[in-house]
Amino acid sequence: xxxxxxxxYVDEPAVLGVPPYISPYVRYAAGALRYHxxxxxxxxxxxxxxxxxxxxxxxxxxxxxIAGTTVPGHYLGGTPINLNEIKKIFELNKEPxxxxxxxxxxxYTITGGKKAISLKDFIEENVEYIVEGDIxxxxxxxxxxDEFDLNSKSSYELIDKIAPYGAGIIKMHERYPNVMxxxxxxxxxxxxxGFCSFCTEPILHGMYRERxxxxxxxxxxxxxxxxxxxxxxxxxxxxxxxxxxFNNGNPNPEIxxxxxxxxxxxxxxxxxxNANPEFIVNNEKxxxxxxxxxxxxxxxxxxxxxxxETFDDEVAKLNNIALNSEKALKAIRIVNEIGSKRDKNGxxxxxxxxxxxxxxxxxxxxxxxxxxEYLNKILNENLLLRRINVxxxxxxxxxxxxxxxxxxxxxxxxxxxxxxxxxxxxNQMIKKVFPEGAILKDLFVEEVxxxxxxxxxxxTYPILAGIKKKKELLxxxxxxxxxxxxxxxxxxxxxxxxxxxxxxxxxxxxxxGKKTAEKIYLTKSLKDIKNExxxxxx
Numbered sequence: 001x002x003x004x005x006x007x008x009y010v011d012e013p014a015v016l017g018v019p020p021y022i023s024p025y026v027r028y029a030a031g032a033l034r035y036h037x038x039x040x041x042x043x044x045x046x047x048x049x050x051x052x053x054x055x056x057x058x059x060x061x062x063x064x065x066i067a068g069t070t071v072p073g074h075y076l077g078g079t080p081i082n083l084n085e086i087k088k089i090f091e092l093n094k095e096p097x098x099x100x101x102x103x104x105x106x107x108y109t110i111t112g113g114k115k116a117i118s119l120k121d122f123i124e125e126n127v128e129y130i131v132e133g134d135i136x137x138x139x140x141x142x143x144x145x146d147e148f149d150l151n152s153k154s155s156y157e158l159i160d161k162i163a164p165y166g167a168g169i170i171k172m173h174e175r176y177p178n179v180m181x182x183x184x185x186x187x188x189x190x191x192x193x194g195f196c197s198f199c200t201e202p203i204l205h206g207m208y209r210e211r212x213x214x215x216x217x218x219x220x221x222x223x224x225x226x227x228x229x230x231x232x233x234x235x236x237x238x239x240x241x242x243x244x245x246f247n248n249g250n251p252n253p254e255i256x257x258x259x260x261x262x263x264x265x266x267x268x269x270x271x272x273x274n275a276n277p278e279f280i281v282n283n284e285k286x287x288x289x290x291x292x293x294x295x296x297x298x299x300x301x302x303x304x305x306x307x308x309e310t311f312d313d314e315v316a317k318l319n320n321i322a323l324n325s326e327k328a329l330k331a332i333r334i335v336n337e338i339g340s341k342r343d344k345n346g347x348x349x350x351x352x353x354x355x356x357x358x359x360x361x362x363x364x365x366x367x368x369x370x371x372x373e374y375l376n377k378i379l380n381e382n383l384l385l386r387r388i389n390v391x392x393x394x395x396x397x398x399x400x401x402x403x404x405x406x407x408x409x410x411x412x413x414x415x416x417x418x419x420x421x422x423x424x425x426x427n428q429m430i431k432k433v434f435p436e437g438a439i440l441k442d443l444f445v446e447e448v449x450x451x452x453x454x455x456x457x458x459x460t461y462p463i464l465a466g467i468k469k470k471k472e473l474l475x476x477x478x479x480x481x482x483x484x485x486x487x488x489x490x491x492x493x494x495x496x497x498x499x500x501x502x503x504x505x506x507x508x509x510x511x512x513g514k515k516t517a518e519k520i521y522l523t524k525s526l527k528d529i530k531n532e533x534x535x536x537x538x
Contacts, residue, residue, distance in 0.1 A: 001038045001143075004060045005029055005169070006089065008045045008067025008081030010102050013201050013307070014274055015235045019044065019077035020444075020458055021180045022170055024235055025066050025102055028136035028159060031166025033062070036143045042172040045081040048089075055092040063096035065089065066135055068103030070116075070200040072391045076446045076456065076464070077175075083108055083122050090126035098127045101135030103204055107396045116396045136162060153206055159184070160215030164222035175474070177227045178444060180269065180458050183220060184235030185242045186210045190276070196309070197319035197361055197400035198393050201237050208237075210245040213255055217262050229268035230458045238276040239304070240290055251279075251286035253293060260297040267299065268442075271460035275304040277331030277352075278323045284334065291338040291350065300347040303386045303460045304335055309357040310367060311374040318362035320400060325374055328354075336383045346438035351386035353461060358415055359393035359408040361401065368414045375425055384433050387461050390422055423486040430463070430484050436510060438481045439494055440465060445475045451504060455479070455491075464488040468504040482509040 007026045010017040017023025030040045041060075045067075048054065057063050067081045090098050100123070107116025120130060131138045134154040140162060141148040173179050188208035189195055195202050220231060233239050243252025264270055272294065280287040294302070310316055311325040332352050339350030356371055378385060392410055395402050434440075443455035443465055453471040456462035465479050466488060479491030490508045492501070498520075506517035 001062075002041065002060045003033050003038050003062035003064060004041045004043065004057050004096070006043055006045060006048065006063070006065045006081075008065050008086070008102070008104070009069070009075075009078055010067060011069040011071055011073050011075075011080070012103055012204065013071055013199060014237045015182055015184075016273075017182065018073070018075045018080065019046070019173075020175050020178060020230075021077075021182055021232075021234075022173060023066075023182055024163075024184045025135060027166040027169060027181075028134075028154070028163060029064060029066060029101070029139050029166070030169040031162035031164065032136040032140040033143070034165040034168075035140065035162050038062070038143060040166075040169060042169040044078065044174065045085065046078045047174055054088055057089070057093040058095040060093075060096045062139075063089070063093055063098050064135070064139070065100045066102040067100070068105070068108070070103050070106070070204070070394060070396060072394060076454070083119075087123050087126055090123060097129070099129045099131060099135075099138070100127055101131040101138065103200065105130050105132045106200065106203060106398075109394055116394065118397075156209065156211045156215060160212060160218065163215070163219040167219070167222040167226045167228075170223065170226055170228055177229070178458060178474070178476075179228065180230045180232055181220075181223055181228050182234040183216060183231050184211060185216060185233055185239065186236045189237045190241040190244065190279075191322060193322055194320050195400070196307070196321050197404065198357065198395070199399065200396050203396065203398045210242060213259060216259065220263050221266075224266045229266065231263070231267055231269065232271045232273060232460050234273035234460070237274055238279055239272050240275045240279055240287060251283045251290060253286055253289040256290050256293045260293055264297045269458055270298050271302045272298070272350075273303070273305050273460055275306060275352075276323075277306045277308065277328050280331040280334055281327045288334065288338060291335060295339045295341070295350040298350060300343040300345070300349050301386075301457065301459050301462075302339070302350045303353040304339075304350065305353045305355065305461075306331065308354045310360060310363075310371065312363070312367040312370040315360050315362045315364075315367055319360045325370070329374060329377060332378060332383055332385070333381070340384050345441065346435060347440070348384060348386070348433060351384050351433065353387040353389070354385060355389045355391065357391055357393050358418075359410045361404050363409075363411075365411065365414055368411075368418050371418070372421060379425070379428060382432070385429055386433060387463070388422065388426065388429070390419065426486045427484055430487070430489070434463065434481050434484070434489055436481050436483075440479045440481070440489075440491065443477055443479050443491070445471045445473055445477075448473065454488075465491045467491050467493065468508045469493070469502070484510075 010023045109116040133151040137152045137154040187205040190208045243255035308328045313324045335352045445453045445455045447454045455465050478494045480494040483490035503517045503521045507514045
């Protein structure tokens with residue numbers, strides 16, 4: 001028996017699976033099948049596009065597509081599968097049992113400000129099973145029993161059993177070993193006062209529950225045994241809440257200490273993702289202990305993503321966002337207090353990142369002003385934000401948003417003006433977070449346009465770094481920051497010899513114009529560079 005898993009990529013509030021990320025879902029699915037002795041092959045949708053493999057899967061007994069984006073995003077490492085591609089694969093490969101799972105089964109849209117459409121209406125005649133529950137539970141039950149349920153959820157006992165079996169499929173990813181593994185610690189949301197109007201986490205994953213510490217560690221060790229060294233604790237709505245189930249509902253610094261002590265020694269990258277700022281403020285003492293543990297044992301450039309969504313307190317209430325603007329600001333201060341320390345390369349250890357969302361219930365022109373007001377407060381207090389995501393909300397069936405609104409309404413004029421404000425703001429913030437002279441280790445080239453190579457680190461929300469030099473795709477190098485854009489950096493390869501820099505590279509350094517660069521290039525004068533132009537910047 002053979003199965004093919006096609007990774008169409010996922011992106012949810014609490015999980016990412018677009019390259020270089022590999023989501024837990026595809027690994028669990030492989031584990032469920034391999035547990036029963038079924039051989040598994042694995043392709044990303046990008047590999048299928050590149051190699052024209054659309055009609056290559058009729059020899060398999062199982063054909064499984066896993067996909068779905070429930071938050072809007074812009075992707076550099078890969079492009080999520082679309083409905084026409086799903087239909088094409090299933091139509092051209094009719095011999096296997098055709099199955100689809102992942103968040104796409106709850107609705108499909110790839111654009112912010114849009115209402116999701118039903119997957120059943122589009123592909124039902126081309127597929128045997130649309131699994132709206134957990135795909136790994138279906139794949140664990142179906143091969144050995146007629147008692148399967150398309151809506152059934154996995155227990156963590158099952159996930160802990162099968163996850164190590166699926167670890168080996170990461171070797172089939174075209175970017176292996178330079179991949180990032182999302183590690184699941186919990187499902188659902190720990191809030192007890194209902195959920196945000198737009199959130200799909202409770203719809204997709206149900207009530208809050210936590211995975212055992214041993215289950216997490218054992219899976220990470222199995223992945224490491226298969227060559228993985230880059231990990232992110234991303235499959236969680238609020239990572240800092242992990243362990244409350246085992247501590248009478250209270251924050252649990254001890255479990256974080258044990259977790260990080262067990263895994264940090266074999267990680268090249270160890271990062272995090274979501275955290276609830278209200279949880280930090282309401283549990284300040286214990287949250288600080290957890291933040292200390294993370295920032296002492298993680299790798300630099302780490303982020304805690306805050307779903308602030310809006311600094312307009314009235315809009316927050318109407319959308320059941322359990323956070324006000326002052327609490328949000330306090331949480332940002334707390335993380336900065338502990339995590340803004342820098343490593344030897346000048347990179348902060350742990351910073352907050354914030355999400356701002358437009359298209360919410362009750363939004364007005366004043367919402368934009370409130371967001372600007374608090375962003376300026378953050379900047380004026382010299383606090384650091386590692387990244388700010390500004391998005392238009394997606395509307396999915398079953399959310400409060402879909403029940404309250406027939407159509408998402410966004411003030412396009414104000415939204416465009418806000419994005420223009422953010423271009424200036426991001427540039428100011430990036431200069432603080434990544435000062436000139438900071439060194440970014442292990443950059444990978446993701447895209448080449450003309451003589452500019454765009455690269456990123458394997459990290460949580462890695463920043464884009466451009467170098468005015470043509471390089472090979474996925475080539476690895478270290479870079480030193482020499483200039484800043486609105487959401488990106490300009491770097492030189494590090495270490496470097498000024499005498500060997502091109503005019504283009506020289507002119508990319510802040511403070512050097514083209515004429516000066518040409519003069520330096522012709523004279524090869526290190527004195528000109530160091531004493532007259534750079535003035536100790538590098």
